[in-house]
Amino acid sequence: MADTETAEAPGEPQSRHVVYCGVCTLPPEYCEYGGTVKKCQEWLQRAQPALYQVIWSAEALEAATASLSVEAQKRAAKDAQKKAAQAEKAEQKQADRMANSVVTIKRVERNKRKFVTAVSGLEAFGLDLKKVAKEFGKKFATGSSVTKVPSGGEEIVVQGDVSDEIEEFLLEKYKDIPEDNIELVDDKKLKKAAAAAAA
Amino acid sequence: MFKKDLQGAPKSKLKSSVQRSLRQSLLTTYPLLAPYIDEILPKKGSLEAMKLPDRATLYVLDGEPLFFQVDTNTLLPHLKLVHRFPAGFPSIRIDRGAIRFVLSGATLMAPGLTSPGGRLPSGKGGEPEGLDEDDRWTRELEKGEPVVVRAEGKTEACAVGFLVEGTKLVKEKGKGPVIEDAHYLGDGLWRLGTE
Structure with missing residues (x-):
């Protein structure tokens, strides 16, 4: 000065x-x-x-x-x-x-024994989906991508059933996200729609 | 120019021939940068370009923003570069009262420069051009020239833009706009992540 x-x-x-x-x-x-x-x-x-x-x-x-x-x-x-x-x-x-937004981790059945995990709602916490997707891929050594959902918006689709691990990983890595705001969903009915969206 | 927050876009590497021509145009626009050019644009560095809305392009080197350009207009330095090499760009100074307006993206008006706290070029000439003891640039600046805006009592520059009026005329008239659509501290371009 x-x-x-x-x-x-x-x-x-x-x-x-x-x-x-x-x-x-x-x-x-x-x-x-x-x-x-x-x-x-x-x-x-x-x-x-x-x-x-x-x-x-x-x-x-x-x-x-x-x-x-x-x-x-x-x-x-x-x-x-x-x-x-x-x-x-x-x-x-x-x-x-x-405080109000919820991260949803959804396990989607793809083919009887095969699953993909869809994570939505991360953008509310100021995270860059693309970067987080890359991290998921690295952490779990699987394919991980950002896809558009039909209702608008985007979600991260991780190959394989890693829902529990993702929850743990999110809590550990991004302290901003409160534990209560993470929701695990097992989704079977929406199989076809999800498969179409993931494709 | 960048009042709204910008969304980062993917960066693309530039061809070395494009890099060379950029370097050349930099030197013609800002001859004072000549001593530093190797530091700004190392010969081996891989310069990247990021496309921004409104046909603007930002040039980034190793995650550090260097220059931006709207359309194919003259290159303007990013403020972070100005902070690194303050001596490389012609500058004017605004008084204290004008800072808050400039930092909220207003057009820079003449009274902020003609008042006691402001500094317009002295027009004395002399080589090499630079700041004289009264903190004035030694060369009168022409309309359309890129210019860095410093502020009274501050060390760092606070904005950069093109003059819409020659500094000589500004002194004579004492009113009206001087710089429109500047890139200023805290605007969208400033906050844009370039990593």
Whole structure:
């Protein structure tokens, strides 16, 4: 926050390494505009105490606000408040959605003794289906793919009956998913439809 | 330009001939990058391109976003690259009050630059071009030129875009838009995962 401007160091042989905030991804000095100021501050204090001192020290804050008129300051503060409220709301919504959504692990009979396992509902937890599918494939050494379901949306289809293992794996790897929100279903009736969808 | 969140698309490797021509066009657009070019685009590196909505393309090297391009317009640097090589791009500075508007994707207006906290080029000339002691770029910038936007009291750049008005005219008029549709900190392109 001092007067040192970046561009004042031309001819630097190597690229600079810039630290980015772990919460809002902006450079820490811009955290105040990110809407999650409180969390960013906490993060910075923990992860980069030195930088925290530079950016959030009393003098720095004073210098920062000195150049603005009182009215502009007020407006900026109001704006920041609004943004923070918005961010909080969004977060709340996300948490709500996570609490309410259910991951369904379905065992589908394919051919008397052969099964496939269909996992749906993972996207609500902010997971990338494609990546998770790849992990399933690696973990269980089977084919695993993302397929569209007729009702819209997508699910992961893993070859073989690995429903119990998947549950365990999910709980261990993605701590965001509460155990109660995982549902195991044994599906026999929908055999034909599922087979068609998987094909 | 990227106000909305972007969906990552699959990346495709670029042919070495395309890489070479990209490197060339980079150097013509940003001559100041010449000392760093080998660091930005190592000869052996495999550059990848990611297609984004609205005919935009993002160039990625080893998971690090470098440049993006809309249609076949001039290449613009990704802000992460600007942060790595701040001296490689001509820049202007906005005052403190304008930061929050720019960071929410507003068009950059002239008063944010002409006020005491803002810095427009001095137009003094001189070689090599760069920032003078008053933090002003030494060359007047033309309409349509790519420019990096820094902010009063901040170290890092906060946006990058094309000038819709030459800096000389901005100084004379003192109002109206200066940069439209910029790529700014925290926009969709910034948050896009490129791993």
